[in-house]
Amino acid sequence: MSELALAAFAAETGSHLVAEPRSARYERFRHGFDATSYLARLAQQGIRFVARSDDAFPALLRLIHDPPPGLFLRGRGSPDILGRQAVAVVGARACSTYGAQVGRSLARDLAAAGLVVVSGMARGIDGEAHRGALESRGVTVGVLGCGVDRDYPAAHAALARQIADSGLIVAEYPPGVEPAPWRFPARNRIIAGLVHAVVVVEARERSGALITADLALEEGREVFAVPGEITSSLSAGTNSLLRMGAHLVTAVGDVLEVLRVEGCRPSSSPQLDPEGRRVYEALSDAPATADELVVAIGLPASELAPALTRLELAGLVVEGEGLYRVVMPGS
Amino acid sequence: MVGRATTHALVGLEPRRVEVEAHLASGQPTLTIVGLADRACQEAKERVRSGIASAELEFPKARVVVNLAPAGLRKEGSAFDLSIALAILAASGQVDPAALGRHAVVGELALDGRLRPVSGVLAVAEGAKRIGLERILCPAESAAEAALAGVEPIPLRHLAEAVSYLSGGSRPPPFIPPNGRPVRAHAPDLADVRGQERARRALEVAAAGRHNLLLAGPPGTGKTMLARRLPGILPVLGRSEALEVTRIHSVAGVMHRNRTLIETPPFRAPHHSASMAAIVGGGPGPRPGEVSLAHRGVLLLDEFPEFQRMVLEALRQPLEDGVISIARAFGRADFPARFQLLATMNLCPCGGRGNPAAECGCSAQQLARFHAKLSQALLDRFDLVVTMPRPRANELSSPPSEGSDDVRRRVVEARVRVDRACLVRTDEASALLDAAVDRLPLSGRGRERVVRVAATVAALSSAERVAAEHVAEALSYRVPKELAT
Numbered sequence: 001m002s003e004l005a006l007a008a009f010a011a012e013t014g015s016h017l018v019a020e021p022r023s024a025r026y027e028r029f030r031h032g033f034d035a036t037s038y039l040a041r042l043a044q045q046g047i048r049f050v051a052r053s054d055d056a057f058p059a060l061l062r063l064i065h066d067p068p069p070g071l072f073l074r075g076r077g078s079p080d081i082l083g084r085q086a087v088a089v090v091g092a093r094a095c096s097t098y099g100a101q102v103g104r105s106l107a108r109d110l111a112a113a114g115l116v117v118v119s120g121m122a123r124g125i126d127g128e129a130h131r132g133a134l135e136s137r138g139v140t141v142g143v144l145g146c147g148v149d150r151d152y153p154a155a156h157a158a159l160a161r162q163i164a165d166s167g168l169i170v171a172e173y174p175p176g177v178e179p180a181p182w183r184f185p186a187r188n189r190i191i192a193g194l195v196h197a198v199v200v201v202e203a204r205e206r207s208g209a210l211i212t213a214d215l216a217l218e219e220g221r222e223v224f225a226v227p228g229e230i231t232s233s234l235s236a237g238t239n240s241l242l243r244m245g246a247h248l249v250t251a252v253g254d255v256l257e258v259l260r261v262e263g264c265r266p267s268s269s270p271q272l273d274p275e276g277r278r279v280y281e282a283l284s285d286a287p288a289t290a291d292e293l294v295v296a297i298g299l300p301a302s303e304l305a306p307a308l309t310r311l312e313l314a315g316l317v318v319e320g321e322g323l324y325r326v327v328m329p330g331s
Numbered sequence: 332m333v334g335r336a337t338t339h340a341l342v343g344l345e346p347r348r349v350e351v352e353a354h355l356a357s358g359q360p361t362l363t364i365v366g367l368a369d370r371a372c373q374e375a376k377e378r379v380r381s382g383i384a385s386a387e388l389e390f391p392k393a394r395v396v397v398n399l400a401p402a403g404l405r406k407e408g409s410a411f412d413l414s415i416a417l418a419i420l421a422a423s424g425q426v427d428p429a430a431l432g433r434h435a436v437v438g439e440l441a442l443d444g445r446l447r448p449v450s451g452v453l454a455v456a457e458g459a460k461r462i463g464l465e466r467i468l469c470p471a472e473s474a475a476e477a478a479l480a481g482v483e484p485i486p487l488r489h490l491a492e493a494v495s496y497l498s499g500g501s502r503p504p505p506f507i508p509p510n511g512r513p514v515r516a517h518a519p520d521l522a523d524v525r526g527q528e529r530a531r532r533a534l535e536v537a538a539a540g541r542h543n544l545l546l547a548g549p550p551g552t553g554k555t556m557l558a559r560r561l562p563g564i565l566p567v568l569g570r571s572e573a574l575e576v577t578r579i580h581s582v583a584g585v586m587h588r589n590r591t592l593i594e595t596p597p598f599r600a601p602h603h604s605a606s607m608a609a610i611v612g613g614g615p616g617p618r619p620g621e622v623s624l625a626h627r628g629v630l631l632l633d634e635f636p637e638f639q640r641m642v643l644e645a646l647r648q649p650l651e652d653g654v655i656s657i658a659r660a661f662g663r664a665d666f667p668a669r670f671q672l673l674a675t676m677n678l679c680p681c682g683g684r685g686n687p688a689a690e691c692g693c694s695a696q697q698l699a700r701f702h703a704k705l706s707q708a709l710l711d712r713f714d715l716v717v718t719m720p721r722p723r724a725n726e727l728s729s730p731p732s733e734g735s736d737d738v739r740r741r742v743v744e745a746r747v748r749v750d751r752a753c754l755v756r757t758d759e760a761s762a763l764l765d766a767a768v769d770r771l772p773l774s775g776r777g778r779e780r781v782v783r784v785a786a787t788v789a790a791l792s793s794a795e796r797v798a799a800e801h802v803a804e805a806l807s808y809r810v811p812k813e814l815a816t
Contacts, residue, residue, distance in 0.1 A: 093695035096684075097813060123695045155699060233690060289720035290529040301532040302792075306803030313763075313770050313806075320813055321678055321685040322548060322718035 003051035003069035005033040010069075011147070011174045016186055018066045045175060047148055048073045050082075058082040061193040064219050068172035068190065072148035075164035081139055082168070086116035087255060088191045088216075089132075090209040091125025091201035096234055097320025099125055099202030102226055104132035105318075105328050106199060109252035111138020113261050118143060118195050120187060121156055121169070125201045125209070134162055141194065142169045145187030149175035188212040196259060197222035199249060203237030210237050213246070222258055224249045251328060272314075275299060275307040280326065283317060287325035334421030334428060336414040336436045339458035340399075340406050341451050343617055343657075343664025344582055346458025350400045351411065351436075353418035358394035364415070366399030369407045369615075378409070378440045379416045385444035386491040391423040405662075407616045410449040413438035413468065416490060417497075430497045434485065435459030435467040437477075444490040446470040450584030453577055456480035468493055471506035475591040476581060479574065518563035518595075522734040523556070530557055533717040533808055535738055538564045539745035540787030543650070543672040543712055545635070547814065548719030549686035554675040557719075558631050561673055562598040563735035565629070566743045572627045575667060579626055583619045597628035599670075603637035611645050617657040617664040622649045625670035635674035636704045643709055646672070650712045672712065676705075678813070686721050705814065714780045715808040741791060748790040759799040760785070767806050781805045 002020065009029045010017040020026065042049060050056045051070040056079040061067055073079060089107045091099055103125040107117045111133035119129040121142040133140035142163045144152060148171035151157040163169055172190060173183070188208060192198055192215040200223070203209040213223045225246040228235025242248055247258060256262070272280060282288065282296050290308065294301055308324060311317035317324055332355045339346035362376045383390045397415050399406050414436040420426040437455045439447040448470045456477040459467050469477050471486035478484050486506045487493050496503060524531065530546060534557060537544040544561075546554040568576060576593045580586050586593075601610060601621045612620030622630060632638060649655045653669035678684035680701050683691035693701075710716075756764070764785075768778055784805035789797040 094691070094693060094698055096691075100813075123699065153699070155703075291526050291720065294528045301528040302788075302804060303800075305529070305532070305807040306800045309767075309803040309806045313766060315770075319718075319811065321811075322720035323685075 002030070003053065004035050004038065004049055005030045006069040007049075007072075007172065007174055008033065008038060011177050016183070018068060042072070042175070045149060046074060047175065048079070050079050056080070056082075058194055060196070061190065064189060064193040064215075066189070067193065071170045071172060071190075072174055073168050073170050074148050075166075075168040077139065077141075077164075077166060077168040079168075081116055081141060082170070082194060084116050084139075085114075085259065085261070086118050086141070086195040087259070088118040088195040088198040088212065089125070089129035089201060090119055090191065090198065090212050092203050092207055092209065092234055093122050093124035093126070095124040095128075095202045096232070097323070098228070098325070099226075099234065100128045101318050101320060101325065102328060103128040103201040104135075106201065106226075106249070106252055106255075107132030107140075108136045108138075110255065111140065112136040113252070113256055114138075115259070115261060116141055116167075118191055120145070120184075120191060120208075121152070121160065121163070123153060123155065127156055127159060129201075130159055130163055134166075137166075140167045142167070143187055143191045143194070144169060144171040144173075145183040146179035147171065147173050147175045147177035150177075150179070152179050184208055185211050189215045192216040192219060192221060195221060197224060197255060199224040199226070199255060200238050200241060200246075201226045202228060202234045203241075204233055205236045205240065207237050210241070213241055222247060224255055224258075273307070273310075275303065276310055279304070279307050280311060280316060283324055283326050287323050289322050290324065293324070332422050332424075334418040334423070334426070334431070336418040336421070336431055337434075337459070337462075337464065338411060338414040338436045339455040340404055340411075341454055341582060341616070342404070342662055343666060344454055344578055344619070345664070346454050346461070347404055348458060348462055349404070349406065349411070351414040351418045352398045352400060353415070353422040354396045354398070355391050355393040355422050356396070360392045360394065362395045362397070364397045364399070366397075366402040367405045368399055368411075369405065371408050372399075372406050372411055375409065375412045375415050375440075378412050378442060379419065381442040382412070382416055382440035382444045382490050383420065385442065386489065386494065388420060388425055388491070388494060389423065391419065393423075395419060395422075405616060408449065409439040409447075410437050410451070410455070412440040413446065413487075413490070413493070416440060417468075417493065420494060426494055426497050427499075430499075433464065433466065434497075435464045435482070436469075437467065437473075438470045438487065440490060446487050446489060446493075448472040450586075451582040452476045453479055453574075453581045456482050456484070457578075468496075471503070474506050476577070476586070479577065479592055518735065519556075519560050520563060520735045521560045521738055522731045524553060524560065524732060526732075527553055527557060527719060530717050530719050531732065533715050534561060535564065535742060536784065536787055536791065536808070537561070537671070537673070537715055538738075538742045539791050540714070540749055540784065541671050542714035542784060542787065544674075545710075545713040545716045546673075546675045546719055547678055547716065547811075549684065549689070549721055550677060550682045552719045552721050554719055555633050558633070558673050558675055559598075559600075560735060561629050561631075561671075562596055564739045564742050565596045566739070566746055567594050568596060568627055576627050579619050579623050579666065583624060585624065597625055598631065599625040599628070600631040600633060603632070603634050605638070605642065607639070607642050607645060610642050611649070611655050612657050612664075612666055613659070615659060616662075617659055617666075619666045620655070622646065622655055622668040622670060623666040626667045628670060630670045630672050632672070632674040635676040636701060640704055643704070644706070647708060647712070674713070678718070685718065688721070702814070710810050710814060711774070711776045711780075713810065714784050716810045716814070717808060718811055744793075745787065745790045748793070749787055754786050754789050754794070754797045756782075756785075756797040756802070757799065760797050760802045763799045763802050763806075767802075771806075771809070772812065773809065777809060781809065784808060
């Protein structure tokens with residue numbers, strides 16, 4: 001189990017190692033390292049280890065030029081999950097509600113089509129991606145840039161629990177490793193390495209999500225970007241990805257088609273009352289606030305509110321920061 | 332030679348009987364006040380001495396000891412001046428002790444013997460009523476307030492007037508405020524608000540059902556403007572509610588000079604720099620804070636997340652129980668605090684969110700800190716949450732909207748129905764509610780809130796039962812998910 005010793009050594013020295021160093025210190029460490037008792041301690045915390053040389057180690061990840069010595073796993077999911085066809089949905093932490101909604105519904109539909117949704121568990125788009133996948137009872141994998149035992153960020157502790165219930169939380173670092181800025185790009189290479197395609201939902205110029213996209217390109221994975229308003233700096237990163245030739249995403253079908261996966265969205269057209277239909281049609285043109293709908297449709301606020309609630313409950317319309325918009329079309 | 336006068340000290344809003352005893356003994360001419368008097372109360376010595384001299388009466392050339400009994404109760408403030416002076420005058424035979432014994436006494440003395448109004452006269456007069464005294468000697472300005480308690484006020488302008496009245500002189504003339512009767516405070520009108528149909532509707536629902544309302548949105552969308560118009564659409568207070576409110580405002584010393592009974596729901600809008608004691612009440616002898624001053628009215632917390640975290644959390648008890656208990660070393664006071672909470676906030680620290688013309692430059696950490704301040708427990712107290720988007724130009728140029736008077740009429744009617752009966756839900760409404768609990772992140776408390784708001788919506792539309800439409804509208808005022816997580 002030299003990979004486990006390597007991972008433990010890297011954690012202990014606070015360094016990032018993918019190959020065994022030729023140093024006396026490492027030799028001494030390896031000599032005194034007791035893999036059996038280390039694994040027993042991990043098992044007590046409910047953590048498993050998959051070494052690079054194991055069969056269970058994801059094949060795609062082994063193909064990148066600097067694969068980690070192994071992955072630490074937390075959660076009820078089987079390690080086989082990591083070998084399934086997967087898509088990463090990533091983006092800005094301080095995202096807009098538009099980004100949050102698109103990220104969520106994309107992840108929901110990708111998971112519903114049977115794909116594993118991988119993301120970084122960060123605030124913003126990452127969190128929304130995990131939530132979307134969980135909503136359609138799909139499998140999702142969170143990749144951490146710190147010790148696998150940490151819930152980072154702490155605000156996502158509940159989300160981490162949900163992910164671990166059915167999926168996996170993985171990291172190349174053993175328990176006890178603190179998050180550090182330089183570990184996140186390293187984490188991003190694992191996200192890119194685990195998946196067949198990376199979807200960037202919203203990203204500023206020079207954002208972490210663009211690093212993931214670059215790494216994915218280097219490894220020959222597909223890169224998708226969701227277009228945004230040209231006036232918004234939150235879309236600058238995704239729009240420049242598109243200029244450089246990334247696939248354009250306007251519906252989940254765009255991703256499924258490239259990956260040659262059948263979508264499973266029979267979407268029978270829902271029953272709408274006349275008011276609901278008028279509101280839905282108005283929103284199909286452009287997102288609008290409740291007050292704009294009052295003016296556009298001529299319904300009083302007291303009658304518009306129930307119609308909007310019904311559309312929301314039917315999953316056809318979402319609201320964020322006072323703006324209502326229709327949910328992204330399925331294909 | 333002992334003279335006695337009866338007055339009341341206030342513990343919170345509660346009057347406690349205080350006997351003011353003055354004893355004259357031979358010895359060095361001195362004046363000593365005993366009985367746990369605070370600084371302002373100790374200073375009564377000088378005011379009483381000059382007041383008596385200015386009224387051309389004689390300050391006894393004797394060793395004067397004034398005792399404020401019960402000696403264990405802390406006495407604060409200047410409201411004991413008149414009772415101390417009259418007790419001394421009774422002890423020295425310049426005032427009829429029997430006549431003095433039939434009156435309660437309250438008031439502060441000026442150095443020239445004139446009387447000055449004090450705070451809390453209503454509560455003191457109520458104390459007098461309770462122990463069976465029918466008349467109260469009080470400063471002329473406070474007479475109308477004392478009369479609210481059901482005792483007969485003797486309006487006094489000067490110490491000499493009190494002495495001549497007690498010696499069988501005629502009753503002093505009633506006090507007429509210099510500016511005549513006060514006009515009703517001008518409340519801003521809803522007609523000034525253009526557009527914002529959704530928020531206006533939410534305001535109406537909140538007014539009808541006494542619901543707590545949170546308005547969120549970028550700066551400049553009229554959140555505060557709308558919030559300030561809530562008092563204008565609330566029904567006036569009933570007699571007993573008005574008395575409660577007046578008592579609190581009187582004790583706090585924030586009564587308008589010419590106003591007696593406060594009949595309009597109070598509106599308090601403390602600045603976000605306000606301290607804990609200012610909001611919930613406090614001080615050595617506890618005084619009511621903003622939450623109590625807003626009792627039966629509206630407490631507006633503008634820029635809600637800017638308030639200190641501790642202050643916001645302290646609001647939870649009054650929001651739940653309608654009362655705030657303040658314990659201090661010298662005792663404990665319960666102040667009523669059943670207010671309607673109205674709050675406004677931006678969607679992010681920089682204010683850029685929700686504004687299509689600006690862009691939010693907040694970092695993820697700043698946003699996280701901003702949201703951490705709004706605890707789930709606190710957000711749960713808002714029955715209605717409305718995001719107010721930025722209005723477009725065409726709305727601003729639209730004709731004026733409905734005015735406050737029309738809205739208030741509907742609110743008054745709906746209030747009657749809200750208070751009278753608990754409406755039953757139709758099956759369809761219950762089904763919609765269950766579907767919503769399944770589909771949306773809606774907590775148990777959130778569900779209760781929706782039920783309450785739906786009942787108010789039904790009452791506003793004069794419906795017999797709570798229909799699905801009403802539940803659906805109520806659901807649209809739930810806490811939006813960008814604030815909930």
